[in-house]
Amino acid sequence: xxxxxxxxxxxxxxxxxxxxxxxxxxxxxxxxxxxxxxxxxxxxxxxxxxxxxxxxxxxxxxxxxxxxxxxxxxxxxxxxxxxxxxxxxxxxxxxxxxxxxxxxxxxxxxxxxxxxxxxxxxxxxxxxxxxxxxxxxxxxxxxxxxxxxxxxxxxxxxxxxxxxxxxxxxxxxxxxxxxxxxxxxxxxxxxxxxxxxxxxxxxxxxxxxxxxxxxxxxxxxxxxxxxxxxxxxxxxxxxxxxxxxxxxxxxxxxxxxxxxxxxxxxxxxxxxxxxxxxxxxxxxxxxxxxxxxxxxxxxxxxxxxxxxxxxxxxxxxxxxxxxxxxxxxxxxxxxxxxxxxxxxxxxxxxxxxxxxxxxxxxxxxxxxxxxxxxxxxxxxxxxxxxxxxxxxxxxxxxxxxxxxxxxxxxxxxxxxxxxxxxxxxxxxxxxxxxxxxxxxxxxxxxxxxxxxxxxxxxxxxxxxxxxxxxxxxxxxxxxxxxxxxxxxxxxxxxxxxxxxxxxxxxxxxxxxxxxxxxxxxxxxxxxxxxxxxxxxxxxxxxxxxxxxxxxxxxxxxxxxxxxxxxxxxxxxxxxxxxxxxxxxxxxxxxxxxxxxxxxxxxxxxxxxxxxxxxxxxxxxxxxxxxxxxxxxxxxxx
Amino acid sequence: xxxxxxxxxxxxxxxxxxxxxxxxxxxxxxxxxxxxxxxxxxxxxxxxxxxxxxxxxxxxxxxxxxxxxxxxxxxxxxxxxxxxxxxxxxxxxxxxxxxxxxxxxxxxxxxxxxxxxxxxxxxxxxxxxxxxxxxxxxxxxxxxxxxxxxxxxxxxxxxxxxxxxxxxxxxxxxxxxxxxxxxxxxxxxxxxxxxxxxxxxxxxxxxxxxxxxxxxxxxxxxxxxxxxxxxxxxxxxxxxxxxxxxxx
Numbered sequence: 001x002x003x004x005x006x007x008x009x010x011x012x013x014x015x016x017x018x019x020x021x022x023x024x025x026x027x028x029x030x031x032x033x034x035x036x037x038x039x040x041x042x043x044x045x046x047x048x049x050x051x052x053x054x055x056x057x058x059x060x061x062x063x064x065x066x067x068x069x070x071x072x073x074x075x076x077x078x079x080x081x082x083x084x085x086x087x088x089x090x091x092x093x094x095x096x097x098x099x100x101x102x103x104x105x106x107x108x109x110x111x112x113x114x115x116x117x118x119x120x121x122x123x124x125x126x127x128x129x130x131x132x133x134x135x136x137x138x139x140x141x142x143x144x145x146x147x148x149x150x151x152x153x154x155x156x157x158x159x160x161x162x163x164x165x166x167x168x169x170x171x172x173x174x175x176x177x178x179x180x181x182x183x184x185x186x187x188x189x190x191x192x193x194x195x196x197x198x199x200x201x202x203x204x205x206x207x208x209x210x211x212x213x214x215x216x217x218x219x220x221x222x223x224x225x226x227x228x229x230x231x232x233x234x235x236x237x238x239x240x241x242x243x244x245x246x247x248x249x250x251x252x253x254x255x256x257x258x259x260x261x262x263x264x265x266x267x268x269x270x271x272x273x274x275x276x277x278x279x280x281x282x283x284x285x286x287x288x289x290x291x292x293x294x295x296x297x298x299x300x301x302x303x304x305x306x307x308x309x310x311x312x313x314x315x316x317x318x319x320x321x322x323x324x325x326x327x328x329x330x331x332x333x334x335x336x337x338x339x340x341x342x343x344x345x346x347x348x349x350x351x352x353x354x355x356x357x358x359x360x361x362x363x364x365x366x367x368x369x370x371x372x373x374x375x376x377x378x379x380x381x382x383x384x385x386x387x388x389x390x391x392x393x394x395x396x397x398x399x400x401x402x403x404x405x406x407x408x409x410x411x412x413x414x415x416x417x418x419x420x421x422x423x424x425x426x427x428x429x430x431x432x433x434x435x436x437x438x439x440x441x442x443x444x445x446x447x448x449x450x451x452x453x454x455x456x457x458x459x460x461x462x463x464x465x466x467x468x469x470x471x472x473x474x475x476x477x478x479x480x481x482x483x484x485x486x487x488x489x490x491x492x493x494x495x496x497x498x499x500x501x502x503x504x505x506x507x508x509x510x511x512x513x514x515x516x517x518x519x520x521x522x523x524x525x526x527x528x529x530x531x532x533x534x535x536x537x538x539x540x541x542x543x544x545x546x547x548x549x550x551x552x553x554x555x556x557x558x559x560x561x562x563x564x565x566x567x568x569x570x571x572x573x574x575x576x577x578x579x580x581x582x583x584x585x586x587x588x589x590x591x592x593x594x595x596x597x598x599x600x601x602x603x604x605x606x607x608x609x610x611x612x613x614x615x616x617x618x619x620x621x622x623x624x625x626x627x628x629x630x631x632x633x634x635x636x637x
Numbered sequence: 638x639x640x641x642x643x644x645x646x647x648x649x650x651x652x653x654x655x656x657x658x659x660x661x662x663x664x665x666x667x668x669x670x671x672x673x674x675x676x677x678x679x680x681x682x683x684x685x686x687x688x689x690x691x692x693x694x695x696x697x698x699x700x701x702x703x704x705x706x707x708x709x710x711x712x713x714x715x716x717x718x719x720x721x722x723x724x725x726x727x728x729x730x731x732x733x734x735x736x737x738x739x740x741x742x743x744x745x746x747x748x749x750x751x752x753x754x755x756x757x758x759x760x761x762x763x764x765x766x767x768x769x770x771x772x773x774x775x776x777x778x779x780x781x782x783x784x785x786x787x788x789x790x791x792x793x794x795x796x797x798x799x800x801x802x803x804x805x806x807x808x809x810x811x812x813x814x815x816x817x818x819x820x821x822x823x824x825x826x827x828x829x830x831x832x833x834x835x836x837x838x839x840x841x842x843x844x845x846x847x848x849x850x851x852x853x854x855x856x857x858x859x860x861x862x863x864x865x866x867x868x869x870x871x872x873x874x875x876x877x878x879x880x881x882x883x884x885x
Contacts, residue, residue, distance in 0.1 A: 072695065075695045136783075161795060
């Protein structure tokens with residue numbers, strides 16, 4: 001597997017500009033001769049499909065949900081970063097770049113991250129032009145707030161619904177292109193495989209989930225914007241249908257998988273309450289702007305929070321990290337919460353929780369102001385827990401939230417399969433080992449609005465039309481494999497649902513490859529996996545057929561892929577003998593319990609290649625070089 | 638607790654539907670309503686029966702996918718919440734709960750409790766946007782918006798497109814849905830150039846899709862999980878009439 005990132009050289013500030021000038025263009029009359037298939041309609045896919053169609057390409061857009069407006073980007077709450085420096089507090093493109101690369105624990109590419117920071121401002125302009133109702137000051141200008149991992153206020157927001165409003169902006173642009181006939185939209189359609197001919201991605205095979213009909217689609221380029229793989233843990237903050245099968249299929253067809261062990265565990269989620277639980281709910285990180293995190297000083301203290309006097313409380317983030325306090329990055333906050341719970345100081349019925357207390361904020365700002373900032377989040381919390389956070393501190397605990405790992409892409413967002421592009425959370429590109437808050441929305445829209453529209457033109461101008469139609473034998477061969485997989489799943493006549501088996505796999509993932517990992521635990525998990533996979537196929541039951549609306553069949557296919565992908569994650573976590581960002585190996589920590597990176601041996605991207613069934617995947621390395629920043633120990637103290 | 642469920646079962650769009658009754662024991666009050674249905678589906682699978690199909694995704698009240706009528710109320714008895722935010726603590730031991738899909742001619746049933754809401758997407762496609770392409774836009778702060786207008790636009794924009802307003806309406810009208818999108822853009826300077834034609838195009842699209850007319854009973858507002866105000870409907874009427882008179 002050849003890993004040529006194709007990053008430009010020269011001064012960091014001009015790399016993207018010069019790269020854009022050097023890339024080839026497709027003239028307007030020729031654009032309509034090309035067809036691009038975009039899989040996914042979230043912030044990445046929706047913005048890419050709308051932008052590419054606006055340029056004149058024929059675009060087919062596919063989404064699993066019943067409408068492109070329901071992609072999981074919609075659930076993002078807190079905000080989107082940009083280096084506008086509107087508050088005049090010292091922000092700049094350089095600072096956003098620096099915070100992001102440091103926040104990622106120096107495991108991402110300088111060129112990519114700088115470009116991300118650079119286009120961040122254009123994203124805000126674009127969204128405003130679309131009518132996205134961002135929060136404003138009384139003078140009518142845009143409001144900003146602060147977020148974890150930064151000392152400036154650079155986050156734009158729309159109440160606690162920023163993801164929703166940005167997605168509706170992209171969806172409206174997409175809807176307009178559908179109206180104009182430039183995009184053909186295919187909702188309730190799941191991509192089941194990628195078609196590769198002579199080393200080039202030439203199309204996809206999909207299943208209409210309502211009718212079960214399989215269809216083939218040919219394109220001159222394929223874009224995967226299918227999100228992350230957090231649901232492999234079963235319990236996560238992801239939507240139920242979020243899955244990684246499209247990326248996994250692409251991996252099996254030759255796309256490299258980068259840093260699969262880099263998973264983000266979000267510190268502020270509502271703690272788990274029982275075995276029936278189907279998902280975990282995130283409480284936006286923006287709450288840490290005004291909420292104070294604490295646990296009792298004494299282990300086993302079961303008093304109600306209001307009965308614990310101030311001097312018997314441990315505001316452990318403020319104590320350990322005085323300069324960032326409650327706004328330390330997510331990985332740091334999550335580990336700190338785990339540490340106090342491991343000490344027996346956790347709160348709530350399960351002991352797996354810490355307080356997020358707004359009493360001080362309510363006193364300082366008044367309940368009205370707190371309600372205006374966080375009203376919908378407080379409401380959501382009360383619905384779920386039956387507790388009123390205006391009166392009792394919230395209880396929170398870390399949960400799987402985002403995956404920094406994903407398909408490897410070069411500077412042009414193209415995977416190791418020529419023609420196959422990957423954007424948004426589905427790729428690995430910009431967040432290194434840990435993503436900062438309010439940066440996922442930024443990256444999804446950066447890729448879709450302002451990077452891919454340029455790099456796609458270069459690919460199409462360079463490669464030309466694929467010339468492969470759906471009657472090509474390459475499509476028939478893939479269709480046969482897809483058919484065989486569905487037949488195998490439908491034939492499963494055991495006793496258990498895919499969902500219940502998935503729950504067990506999720507526990508193994510969380511224990512072995514969650515907030516902390518050890519070589520022993522990972523080896524043990526690797527040893528258990530084949531037996532669990534066998535058990536899955538032996539006990540799985542899929543009711544109904546493949547020719548109908550069959551949710552159990554959809555789930556079974558995704559879970560089957562997770563068993564195989566789990567192995568890649570374990571191997572990656574095992575091979576990375578250091579702690580960085582979200583990847584914390586117990587063996588590698590400082591005496592204070594902070595992550596201990598090993599830049600000498602692990603300043604690289606680990607890229608896994610599929611080499612055949614029943615064979616261990618092979619690892620390749622893309623070395624990271626730092627010309628402009630010096631990797632230092634990440635300190636938020 | 639023990640509950641009895643009467644659930645609408647329909648194999649496919651063309652098939653005839655009917656209610657089926659199921660009993661479920663050991664339901665915990667901390668369970669969400671959808672988790673209770675997950676438990677039912679596990680039970681049905683073990684009994685060799687077809688699980689109940691229902692749409693859901695984010696399970697935190699924002700994606701707008703879940704769509705159940707519970708005891709006659711879209712999204713159930715909880716105010717300002719979607720079904721996925723409804724918890725079993727709202728019910729009591731021994732309750733019988735009736736669950737139906739959204740009922741509207743424009744929302745054909747696909748299977749059991751899942752319906753096709755593509756009509757709402759097509760209404761947006763007819764004009765629910767500001768016609769800008771990607772790039773070449775002015776600096777964001779060059780378009781100031783008075784805070785009260787921004788707040789009103791945001792109130793309207795919080796529509797999640799679930800369709801509860803349609804399911805609640807005796808005329809199956811999508812007026813609140815249309816009014817929310819028109820209202821969002823009508824309160825922003827960016828929406829002004831296309832304001833009148835947008836209102837007319839979206840109302841026309843709503844009629845084409847077979848949604849009914851509005852007769853001002855406001856069941857839509859009561860059912861809306863995001864509490865979108867019917868005052869946006871009055872504003873829509875005004876814009877629609879202005880557009881008609883202006884011939885735009």
